[in-house]
Amino acid sequence: MNASSSFEIDKQALLLEKKAEQRGRLEAIALPLGTLLVLLVLWEFGVRFFEVPPYIAPAPSDVATTLVDKFPLLLTNFWPTFQESILGFIVGNLAAVLVAIAFVHNKMVEKAFFPLAVFINTIPILAIAPILVLIFGSGLSAKVIIAGLICFFPTLVNMVRGLQSISPQALELARILSASKSEVFWEFRLPASLPFLFSALKIAATTCVIGAIIGEWVGADVGLGSLILDSTFNFRASLLYATVLMSSGLSVCIFAAVSITERLMIRW
Amino acid sequence: MTNTVAVEGPKVSNVGDAASSHQPCAVSVENASVKFGAFTAINNLSLEIEEGAFYTILGPSGCGKSTFLRLVSDLVPAASGDVRILGKSTEAARLGRELAFVFQDATLLPWRTVLENVELPLEIGESTGVDIPVSEKSPEELLELVGLKGRENAMPHELSGGMKQRVAIARALVCKPKLLLMDEPFGALDEMTRDHLNLQLLKIWQETGVTIVFVTHSIQEAVFLGQKVVMFQANPGRLKEVIDIDFPYPREITLRDKPEFIRHTAYLRSLLETCS
Numbered sequence: 092m093n094a095s096s097s098f099e100i101d102k103q104a105l106l107l108e109k110k111a112e113q114r115g116r117l118e119a120i121a122l123p124l125g126t127l128l129v130l131l132v133l134w135e136f137g138v139r140f141f142e143v144p145p146y147i148a149p150a151p152s153d154v155a156t157t158l159v160d161k162f163p164l165l166l167t168n169f170w171p172t173f174q175e176s177i178l179g180f181i182v183g184n185l186a187a188v189l190v191a192i193a194f195v196h197n198k199m200v201e202k203a204f205f206p207l208a209v210f211i212n213t214i215p216i217l218a219i220a221p222i223l224v225l226i227f228g229s230g231l232s233a234k235v236i237i238a239g240l241i242c243f244f245p246t247l248v249n250m251v252r253g254l255q256s257i258s259p260q261a262l263e264l265a266r267i268l269s270a271s272k273s274e275v276f277w278e279f280r281l282p283a284s285l286p287f288l289f290s291a292l293k294i295a296a297t298t299c300v301i302g303a304i305i306g307e308w309v310g311a312d313v314g315l316g317s318l319i320l321d322s323t324f325n326f327r328a329s330l331l332y333a334t335v336l337m338s339s340g341l342s343v344c345i346f347a348a349v350s351i352t353e354r355l356m357i358r359w
Numbered sequence: 360m361t362n363t364v365a366v367e368g369p370k371v372s373n374v375g376d377a378a379s380s381h382q383p384c385a386v387s388v389e390n391a392s393v394k395f396g397a398f399t400a401i402n403n404l405s406l407e408i409e410e411g412a413f414y415t416i417l418g419p420s421g422c423g424k425s426t427f428l429r430l431v432s433d434l435v436p437a438a439s440g441d442v443r444i445l446g447k448s449t450e451a452a453r454l455g456r457e458l459a460f461v462f463q464d465a466t467l468l469p470w471r472t473v474l475e476n477v478e479l480p481l482e483i484g485e486s487t488g489v490d491i492p493v494s495e496k497s498p499e500e501l502l503e504l505v506g507l508k509g510r511e512n513a514m515p516h517e518l519s520g521g522m523k524q525r526v527a528i529a530r531a532l533v534c535k536p537k538l539l540l541m542d543e544p545f546g547a548l549d550e551m552t553r554d555h556l557n558l559q560l561l562k563i564w565q566e567t568g569v570t571i572v573f574v575t576h577s578i579q580e581a582v583f584l585g586q587k588v589v590m591f592q593a594n595p596g597r598l599k600e601v602i603d604i605d606f607p608y609p610r611e612i613t614l615r616d617k618p619e620f621i622r623h624t625a626y627l628r629s630l631l632e633t634c635s
C-alpha cells in the first residue's frame with residue numbers, strides 16, 4: 092500500500108520533471124526568437140515612424156527584399172569568401188596543431204618559438220593584412236593566410252593545453268604497458284586533446300570569416316568584404332545589411348559543421 | 360607454496376634459501392633506496408614476497424607505499440640496492456608484462472568503451488619486440504569475472520566509481536600478469552562497494568593464482584585481504600614490521616567481527632601510531 096503510493100508519487104515527480112525539462116527546452120528556443128522578432132518589429136516601425144532615410148538605416152523589410160532580389164549578386168560574392176575562409180580555417184588550424192605537437196615534444200622548440208607566436212599575435216590583424224597583400228598580391232593566397240593567421244593562435248594555445256591534459260597516472264599506465272612514443276601520442280595525448288581542439292575550432296569558425304573579409308577589404312574586387320565596402324561607399328544600405336547577414340550566415344554554417352563533427356567524434 | 364615464515368619485528372628473516380634459489384620470489388627487494396633529489400622516499404628496504412601470495416601494505420601517508428609499488432613496477436629507479444621480479448630485473452618484468460598496476464583512480468581512457476579499455480594492453484607495446492602474453496580468458500570473460508557482463512559498450516563516464524575500478528582490474532588481468540600491484544584501489548569507494556570488491560578480489564586471486572601486493576590505508580581491509588600485512592614507517596620510508604594473518608580462505612565478511620580479527624586490527628592500530 093505504502094510502497095505503491097510512493098511509487099505513484101515517484102511517477103508523478105518524474106512526469107513533472109519531464110514537463111519542466113520540455114518547457115526549459117522550449118524556452119531556450121522561443122525566448123531569443125521572440126526577443127529578435129520584437130526588436131525587428133520595433134526597428135521596422137522606428138524607421139518608418141521617424142522617416143529615417145533608407146541610405147542610413149534600412150527597414151528589415153527592405154533588407155529582406157534586397158536579400159531576395161540581389162541574391163545572385165550576393166552569391167557570386169559569397170563563394171570567394173567561403174573559399175578563403177575554409178582554406179584559411181584548414182591552413183591556420185593545421186599549422187597550429189602541428190606547431191603544438193612540436194612544442195609538446197620538444198621544450199626547446201617551444202622556448203624558441205612561443206614568444207614569437209605571442210608577438211605576432213599582438214600585432215593587430217588589420218595592420219598585418221596590408222603587409223601580407225603586398226607580399227602575396229591581391230589573389231587568393233593573401234586572404235587565406237590572413238584568415239589562417241587569425242585562427243592560428245587560439246588553436247595553438249588550446250592544442251598545447253589539450254596535449255598536456257593527459258593525467259600523469261595515464262602516462263604511468265602507458266609506461267607500465269611499455270608504450271612507444273608514438274603510441275603515447277596516438278592513444279593517449281591526441282584523444283585527450285580533442286575536446287580542447289574543438290573548443291578552439293569553434294572560435295576559429297567565426298574568426299576565419301573575419302580574416303577573409305579583412306583580406307578582401309585590403310585588396311579585392313570580389314567577395315563579401317569587397318561588397319561591404321562597395322555598398323557602403325555607394326550608400327546602398329540595404330545591400331550592405333544583406334551582405335553582413337550573408338557573412339554571419341557563413342560563420343554560422345562553419346560553426347555548425349564544427350559542432351556536428353565534435354558531437355560525432357567526442358562521445359565522452 | 361613456499362613455507363610461510365612467521366616474521367616478527369622490523370627485520371625480515373629469509374628462511375629457506377635452498378628452496379628460494381630454485382623458486383625465485385615474486386618480488387625480492389634487497390636494501391633498496393629511492394631518492395627524489397636530496398629527499399629519501401625509501402631507505403634501505405628489504406622484503407621478499409612469495410609467488411602466489413597476497414600481501415597488503417599499511418603505513419602513515421607519505422611513508423613511501425606508492426613509491427614502493429612504483430619501484431617494483433619500474434616507474435622509479437632504485438638509488439641503491441636491488442629489486443627482482445621472479446628473478447628478473449623490473450624492466451624485464453615490465454617488458455614481459457609480468458606485472459600489472461591498478462591505480463587509486465581507475466585511469467580508464469574516457470574515449471574508449473569499457474571493452475576497449477580492457478583491450479588496451481593488448482594493443483600497446485608491440486614495438487618492444489617482446490611477446491605480449493594473453494590471458495586464456497577473453498576480455499569479455501574478464502569483464503564477466505569482475506561482474507560487468509553486459510556493460511562492454513558503456514563509456515567510462517556512465518559507470519560508478521566501483522564499476523570503473525572493476526574495469527581497471529579486468530584490464531590489469533588481460534595480459535595474465537604474475538604480479539598485480541594495487542595502490543589504494545578502493546580508497547575512494549563507499550564501504551558497501553568496497554566490501555563487495557574485496558570479496559571479488561579474493562575470488563579472482565584464488566582463481567588466477569596471481570601474486571597481489573595491495574596498498575591500503577584501511578587497517579580492516581589490510582587484515583581482511585592479506586596473508587601478510589607489511590607495516591611501513593615514515594621519515595624516511597622503511598619497513599617496520601611484517602605481520603602474519605593466518606585466517607583461511609575463502610574469507611567471509613563476518614570474519615571481521617571475530618575476536619582474533621579485532622586483535623590483529625587493534626595491534627596494527629597501535630603499531631601505526633608509532634610509525635609516523
Ligand SMILES: Nc1ncnc2c1ncn2[C@@H]1O[C@H](COP(=O)(O)OP(=O)(O)O)[C@@H](O)[C@H]1O
Pocket residue numbers: 395398400418419420421422423424425426427596
Ligand atoms: N615524484 C616525486 N618527486 C618528489 N617527491 C616525491 C615524488 N613522489 C613521492 N614523493 C615523496 O615521497 C614520499 C612518499 O610518497 P608516497 O610513496 O606517495 O607516499 P604514500 O603512498 O605512502 O602516501 C612523500 O613525502 C612524497 O612527497
Ligand SMILES: [Mg+2]
Pocket residue numbers: 424425426542
Ligand atoms: Mg600513496
